[in-house]
Amino acid sequence: MGFLLWSIFLSTIGTVSAITHFNALVGGTTFLSSTSPASPDQQIDWNLDASGSVIATRRPGIDSTYAGRCVGGKCTLFANGTLRMDQLLVSDNRSYTVTLRTGGVQFKEQVQLNVYNLLTPPSLILSSTIRPVNGTNLNLRCNAGTQTVHSIYFYRNQELVSCSSPHLSCSQSNSYLYFSPILASDSGDYSCGIQNPVSSNRSTSINLNVAVNVSRVNLYSNSTQPVIAEKETVSLICSSYGTDVSNNWMLMGSPLPQNPRYSLINNNSILVISPVSRSDQGAFTCRVSNYLNSEISNPFNLTWSPDGHIECGAERLAQSVELYCLWPGGYPPAVVHLVYENIIQSGLDGTTAAVPSYRFSLGKLLSCTGTHAGSSETCSLAIDTPQSAGFINDSLKTAKTGSSAFLSITLNGTRAGAAEIFPAKFSWSHLDPSASEITEKNIYMISNDYSSILIVPYMSNEFNGQYVCKAENRMGSNSFTFILNVKEEEILSEGAIAGIVIGSVAAVALVALVLVLIFRNRSKSDRQNIGIVHNIGRPCREQVALVTK
Known part of the structure; x- marks a missing residue:
């Protein structure tokens, strides 16, 4: 008996399903409906919220009646229970309940109407008024004002910014894009977009030109080997990392002198010396600068080969014999070693050794070795009078x-x-x-x-x-x-x-x-x-x- 009464009670109050959402534009039209269409013998009532005033009613065989928001032809209630609402206002943004009745049985369902204004372009605001610098923190804010926005996106050079980058922080529900820190590779034109269920819009672009401090200044030559002085051309290349840089050249710490053999190309980052001269001795450097800082390169010294080949020789003087090993003309000077019997000595460009005549003996070998810029040459000379091996006199x-x-x-x-x-x-x-x-x-x-x-x-x-x-x-x-x-x-x-x-x-x-x-x-x-x-x-x-x- 108790179970039968409880079943009758449930059939009397009906059921309430999950809320369905309807999205519409201010000034537009929407159609609100239940998940179960009404039958011709059912009474249909639309109420504001869960138990508010009735705004539309339809009874079997009788025309629909309207009240409140729906008067003046602003609503139409159809036989299947669908309610058309025209001339939507922001105030229509609320929940509505439809009730279907047949005898003592009723069915209720609540729906949600979301009325949105057409979105206007947001503004993109930079957290700093000065030019961003590589390695500093910065953020962009997408300001939509009082508009109802569901999603926010950021774009760089018309492409969607990925919020998965390690130094970036953003999300669709956050109006900020954080750079921690901003990098040179982040330079570009940025904009932001906003979106709700019925419209979207995008801001105008702003340019982020990230300034980079001068660093990694390196001076090197296009030639890996010593050149031939007075004949060959060499290019000194000043490479650096930085933005909007200027290059200035120095020789031995002073500004590069005017010289018809010197020419600067590629924004003064390359010094062409044509031809290399022996007067080009000394350390070349380049200073790279921008409005943030400046840095001087490593010193670079040109190298050119010694003249010809290493030479072994000897001269008989009045009371001695002078032995010599020569390889002059190189820069830096070649290191030359002389070996003759128990005499061993070295020098730059060459070296000589005087052997007293009373200690000098013929038939010995003079050996010379020279090294310059990773290369070496040798020669040897027989210190003797003219000889012809195997020759028999008469x-x-x-x-x-x-x-x-x-x-x-x-x-x-x-x-x-x-x-x-x-x-x-x-x-x-x-x-x-x-x-x-x-x-x-x-x-x-x-x-x-x-x-x-x-x-x-x-x-x-x-x-x-x-x-x-x-x-x-x-x-x-x-x-x-x-x-x-x-x-x-x-x-x-x-x-x-x-x-x-x-x-x-x-x-x-x-x-x-x-x-x-x-x-x-x-x-x-x-x-x-x-x-x-x-x-x-x-x-x-x-x-x-x-x-x-």
């Missing part, structure tokens, strides 16, 4: 009458990989007192710094005897002797005589060929003296091929 050379004869000498050290030797001057002498005078028509001598050859194109008895080749260099002289023996020919036929003549012509042609080869292959010495001998004993200098016939 070597016998035999030639038939009418044939050609060649006497030659080569000094040691000209082979690849061997130590250098001193250049020498050569002179030839014929020691046979019975020999007739040698004229320029019957003998040739060709020499260079390291070898010499004596050529007799047509042998006769007058060329019999001993020949001496004297070679002289800075350390002294040495003589090399030859024995030239002329062998008489038997009585010859006319054909043999013709052969001799032809052979003589061929010998002259061979001499001409030797001369051509000499000109094509000479080395080490630019000085030359190739020609017919006027008298034996005249020194000549030129490279030759060593041939004996």
